Structures are given as C-alpha cells and as structure tokens.
Amino acid sequence: MRDTSGTPRTPRRPRPLRRALLAVVGTLALAAGAAGAASPSASASVPPPPSGWTQVFADDFEGAAGSGVNTSHWQYATGKGYPGGPANWGTGEIETMTSNRDNVSLDGSGNLRITPRRDASGNWTSGRIETNRTDFQPPAGGKLRVESRIQVPNVTGAAAKGYWPAFWMLGAPFRGNYWNWPAVGELDIMENTQGMNTVFATMHCGTSPGGPCNETSGIGGSTTCSGMTCQAGFHTYRMEWDRSTSVEEIRFSLDGVNYHTVRENQVDATTWSNATDHGFFIILNVAMGGGFPDAFGGGPDAGTQPGHSMLVDYVQVLSSGGGTTPPPTGDRDAYSAIQAESYDAQSGVMTESTSDSGGGQNVGAVAHGDWLQFKGVTFGSNPARQFSARVASGAASGVSGLVEVRLDSRSNAPIGSFAVGSTGGWQSWRTIPANIGSVTGTHDVYLTFTSGQPADFVNVNWFTFSH
Template sequence: MTRSRGLLAVLAALAPVAALLTVIVPGTASATTVPTAPSGWTTLFGDAFSGSSGSGVDSSWTYDTGTQYNGTGCTANYGTGEVESNTSSTTNVSLDGSGHLSITPVESGSSWTSGRIETVADNYAAPAGGELEVTASIQQPNPSSGVGYWPAFWMLGAGFRSSGAGTSGTMTCSNWPSTGEIDIMEDVNALSEHSGTFHCGVDPGGACNETTGLGSGLVACSGCQTGYNTYSVIVDRTNTSNESITWYLNGTSYYTVTESQVGTSTWQAAVDHGFFLILDEAVGGAYPNAICGCTSPTSATTSGSPMKVSYVAVYQKAASSTTSASPSASASASASASASASASASPSATATGTSGSGGGTSCTTTATSNISADCYGGSNGTISVTSTTDTDPSGVDSNQAAQLSSGDWLEYKNVNFGTAGSSQFDARVASGAAGGVSGLVEVVIDSPSNTPVGSFAVANTGGWSSWETVPANITKVTGTHNVYLEFSSAATGNPAYVSLHYFDFPTS
C-alpha cells in the first residue's frame, strides 16, 4: 500500500515537551517567503508559491491524478480507502497570487475531487553525521462540517519510486513501509488537531507496529484552522549510535522516535536515504473513519474548504564532528558547507574479505567517471559476476555484481575524488527482491569497518533486469581512497536484494 497514516489518535496521545534542537521558524508563521537557513545549514529546497493568481504549481512539483499509483503492489484509493479523485485542475490546486497555495476538495454529486502534489526531487536526505529539516507553514481547512477531511504534509523514501515521479511514473508500492514514511502533519475531520507518524519495517506488525506506525496521536492545535502554523521534522543523524526524528509545531517539539526503538537495520532502510515531499487533502478513508466511528464523508460534509500553504522548505546541516584516523586508514572526507568530517578506522580494525578481482576489463579510478561493478579488487561474501542486458554507458562493460545480500562488500582501490571532491553517489541497480525485502547500499572509505559516509535504500525495482539509477548524498570526500560498497539488510533469511552494474561520484 502507499500509506497507512492513520488510527493513531485512538491509540496514543503525547503531551508536548521542550524543544531541544534548533528549528527554523520565521518571525510569523504566515510568511510568504522561505526563511533563510541559519549559519551552518544550507537550503536544499524552498517554494513560497509566488506564482500568479489562478495558476498551478511550478515544475519542481508533479501532480498525482486519479485514485492510485501505477506499479508493483499499488492498490486503489492509494491504499487508504480515501474516496477523492485527484486532479491537476486549478479548481483543486491553485495559487492565490499573494504567496499561498490552496489544495481544495470539491464535491460534485456523489463524488469528490481534490489535489495531491509531490516534489519531483527525491534526494532530500540527512547526511551521515548531520541533520535534515523539512518544514511548511500551513493553515488547515476550516469547513463548517469537516467529517472526512484529511489534510497532510508528509514524505516517502525514494525507494518507493521505480521510475519517474507520482502517478505519471511507476512506483514499487510493495516497498512500503520498509523504505520509510514520515508524516509531518495530519489532521482529520476538521478537529483542529494534528499528528506526526513514522512508518518502517514490514506490514503488518514489525518494529513500527504497522499499519498504524509509531506516532504522537492527535494533539490539540488551537488556531491551526484559523491561521498559519509551522509544522516541521528534524531527522538527526549526529548521534551515530542512536539517530532520531523529532516533530515540531511552531518550533516546539511534541514527539520523537529513535533508532533504538526499531533497530539499526530497519531504521537505516527507512531513514538513511533521500525522500520526496507530498502535500494533499484527502477525503474519507481509514484515519477519519476511525476517529468519527463512521463512514466518511457524510452527506453533511462541506465542500470546498482548502488547506493553504505559504511555503515549504528543506534544510540540511552537514556533519560537524571529526574522528581520528589510524595511521593505516587516513581518510579525509570533508563535509560540505561550513562543517567537516573524517572517515577512519580504529587501530584494531581489520578487513576480513578475500583479495582478487571481479574481472573487469574497462576500469577507471576517476570518481566522477562510471566505474563498472566488476572492477572491484577485493570482496566479502560470494560475489557472482554475470552479464547484464542493461545499456552500457561509455567506459562501462556489460557485467554486473549480481544479487548481492547483507554482509557482502566490494572494494574499489585508489579511487581519485580530486581536490574538489564529491558529496554525491549515484549507482545503477536492479532488484527482484520479494515484497517487503529491502536493504542499504552504503559507501565506506578506506576500511570496511569505518562508518559509512552515505547510503541509499533499495527494494524491488520491478525485477532483476529492471535497472534504475539511484542517487544518494554523502559526506564530501576528497583525495584518493579505497572505496567499499557495503550491503546491509535486516531481512529474514538474508535474501539477495540488489544487483549492481556501475556507479560514480558526481562533482558537488
């Protein structure tokens, strides 16, 4: 399914607690400009919806239309039972010319239309050792009778997408919830409340108690229907032994989920990678029905009350800590912006992999060039090199490292990142893993025992011959290093979950 996003209010409620982290909140929540990132943070994305009155959103967004995604495991009504059909019409999605977006559900006879948009980009990620903030200024809908209204601001892991974006692309819905969902703001039935939720692992059950998820439950939100309020999450990876996600209303935290609650492998598959953002106003479905104890919407539900958004922004803070390198592992992976970090091994760390070659015939050590998977010089696990039907770009041969599983790694010697370095990793991968099976592709510098400088999650792409190029943010790396691609999954039975054709590290 595509999202659960529900039933939490009948299970839990959590009182607000004092904010511990810096959250970027403007002087007034109804600001029509994107707040400037503070010192040490960079702005990855911002939209103040400044288009002309009656226009639609710009090309940084894509419209979801109809009632479901296309792709593997995708079900009707977006998997939630919501009843609206989404459109790209300005009746449902429009700008007001004064810096506000409106998403408006409209009833026509016995049917409803509404709007749902998502960012084209899906690489918004907290870097290893750093932080990511996703925030929006929103006025919730305020209908006279709102039973069935379900406004939301949320994000899905990039591994949910197979190719393209939204309903115009192809999704792998069966990857939900393993590749992660973070619901930043939801309300139902126009109750002037809000909730935050995290989805992960397997459905049903699992570490995140799916399909319910781990969440705050509905929390009172006085004024949320009559004015703009700022809803935010911070994905915090600064504590590498226990990462966290914290939800905020107007800069005050009210709920936190930590890595230790769900386990490291499940957390990494759900969190440590890129996301795309979604804004929508659904009508009916499991969440509003559970709260009203009815089937929504009802005949009394009022048509035409919009969710209004004055801006959406994404900010990133690079790692700021530095670890000491041993004499035998002198990695110098410098972070972007104003911070820096180093990848290193402890003096006692030893590699346990076997030496040898993947037999690559077209190999380069230039990080910005495509590096064939079979150019590895060392490995761990049983690595199978076979031919692939994928298209070969210049400099890449026709072989793949096929059907890799957790614990495998591949070593690429003396990869030169240059003095400018790179903070991006792209890999050409395919997966025919069973539904619910996913794992990480991690980039490690100089020793397989070092902390990864970045990673992305991958699950079924449509089959072992369905290739995709998946991007990931990494801590900036300069100079020449041995690069390890490591494969990690919490799936029972250690099944194969990814094949690799080639990869590169584009310039920052």
C-alpha cells in the same frame, strides 16, 4: 521487506494503510506554545536559514492566482493511485487526484491552495503534489530540517467529515516501486482529520501488519494547536532529523515546540537502516476518506462540505553540519569494487544489510524499470572490456531479468548486460561477468534493470570492470 535468510521472500501484497490509526488522541498531546503562530491569512516569506544551517530547497508559492505549481520543483500525482501501485493510494481514500487548477493552484497571495471538490454525482476530486527531488536526508553526522507553514482546511464538525490534509515524506525507493511500504520509511510531519484541533506526527517503518513499528499505526504522537486552532490560522510544522547524536533521532514540532521524537534504538538496526539509509521526497495533499478518517468517525458523507482548501505558505529544507560534500566527479576507480549502495541517484530500489563476504549493505527490491547512477567512474586510456557484478536472487521460478550497463544517460544503449534468475535466495551471492564494448575516459555509469515480469528479480552488492 525481504527475508535475508536465503529463503524465497513473501510475494508482494497491496500496500497497507500508511497513516497512524491512533486510538487515543489526548494521551500524547502536549500544549504547543504560541511562538511561530501567525495571523489567520497572512503570507510570510521563507525564513532565512539560522546560523549553521544551509538552505537546500525552498518554495514560497509566489505567483498569479490560479496558476499551477513550479514544475521544476514539483510533480502532480494524479488518479486514484500510482501506475501499477495499489488502488486508492493504498489508504482507502476515495478522491481522484488531479492537476486541475480547481484542485491545485496558487492563490495569488503567496500560498499554495489544495482544494477538495465534489461534483453533482457525488464524486470527489482533490490534489497531491510531490517534490521531483528524492534526495532529502541529513549528511553523515549532520541534521536535516523540513518545515512548512500551513493552514489546514478551515472546516469543523460534521462538515469536516472525511477531510485528511497532510504534509509528509516517503523514502526514495518507493518511487517507481510502490509496493515496498513501510520498509522504505515514511515520515508524517503533519496530519489532521475531521476538522479536529489536533495534529499528528508519525514514522512508519518495518513490516505490516504489526512488526517493529506497530503498523499500520506506526510510531506516532499528537498535539493541539494553541493560540488559534489548526483550522483558524497558519502554524509551522517541522521535522528535524538528527544524525549528530550517538542515537539518531527524528523530532517533530509544532510552532517550534517539540512534541514527538522517534529514536534509532526504538527498533532493530536493520529496520532503521532500511527506513532511513536513503533520500526522501516531500508530499502535500488533501485526501478524502480512508483509514485515518475512518479511525475518527469516517466520512465523507452527505453532510461533508467540499471546497475548503489547505493553504501552504512555504516549504523549506535546511541542512546542517556533517561536512556535506558534492557528488563525486572523476574519483571512482572502474577497476575497484564499486559498492552498489554508494549510488549518486536511483529509482525504485532500497538498501538492506547483507550477509555476503565483508558484510555492509546491498541494494535490493530491484525490478523492471529500476536504475542506479554512479557519477565519475574513471576507466583511463586502457580500454575496459568486461563488467562483473555480485548479485543474488530469490526470484520465483520463471522470473528473471537483465542487469545492463549504460554510460552517461539512461537513454543510451547498453554497452553490455547479463541475465540473472534465482541464485537460490536473496542472500545467495554469485559473481557474474559480461563482455562490454571498449570503454576509456571518465563516465557516469548507470545500472539499469529490465524484466518481462513486474516482480523483483535481483539484489546487487557491488560491481567492477576489467580489461
């Protein structure tokens, strides 16, 4: 996370362990009721939304046995880490993630099947899928519910050493950056390891190591599966993020029974804002080895049995209350200040508190390849010919980049740009103008960012246009 005092920020470091290294399993354990538990192999339909809730995403993984996932919903994360990101997914896990059907496929009975495999040379492969969407968050004053019905790999004891199945979410600014964890927030709805009849829920945030969220452990809790073990059958894992209360809460439950709650007032306001004032994307994966299994005995080793699948019956996202409205269309005035944090979509950035005049938030962690989208910017019939943006930079000497304006598509040529390097600090603000081609009518505006270096090079507070 950036130092907002105006001093140069600490250089990027490899992303540390994202998982909770909980030393005591039993202290937070609550006996979950059997409500919601189903037979070991039954596949259920996505449940209808309860009264007052609206379904915003769902996948029930129906399809022919051996087929791949619906790529309009999901993308495969492959290899040993994100391009340009830390090795071994930043967690120390040892498998190579693939899109091969042996690792990730539908089972033909309404389930997703993620299966770790080991080849004759002892190399592990597995699967990891992520939602294409990165906008899952509760509406202002409302709630978001994310749940899945899952059977973790049915393997226990020595044969389960190193298994690490998980259902979790990462803050949208992580996608395309991969170095801003844990500030951008992580919500682990279900983690399991070593074949134990215990599941964990954790929020990661703040700075690492230590910091307000006790990283790399995070703010975590655990419970046991009752009625049948976590491995023996399906259970329903849910995160409910509630913005309708005076103190925002994120609640985690097993089979309808809440067992862990994280509250906004457990950390400082800036930490909470950086971790939650944006959308999230959903991840399903089975890792092998890494920091979390290491905390419970390590693995995998020669006695670990490959081939045990995590089965996922469905994933569902619901929204409630808050007066959700569609993205703006034609109601942004090009000639008034457009706040950077009011974007409709983005890649690679985060929001943070600003000390600039007027306070509020700015967009930060901006580096080469990042972008912001602002829908429905109205220019009228009198052409706009200039663009100005309020920017700050604490970039190191020699690090600079371009702030570019594009219309209607990120692939269109820029209509104007300006270069920016260090302004003396990440909260040392300056208004920089640039000439643009004549623009009339209503357009979606994209701010795109280009640099010859991978380092973050600019913060943006607001921008506007003029004649």
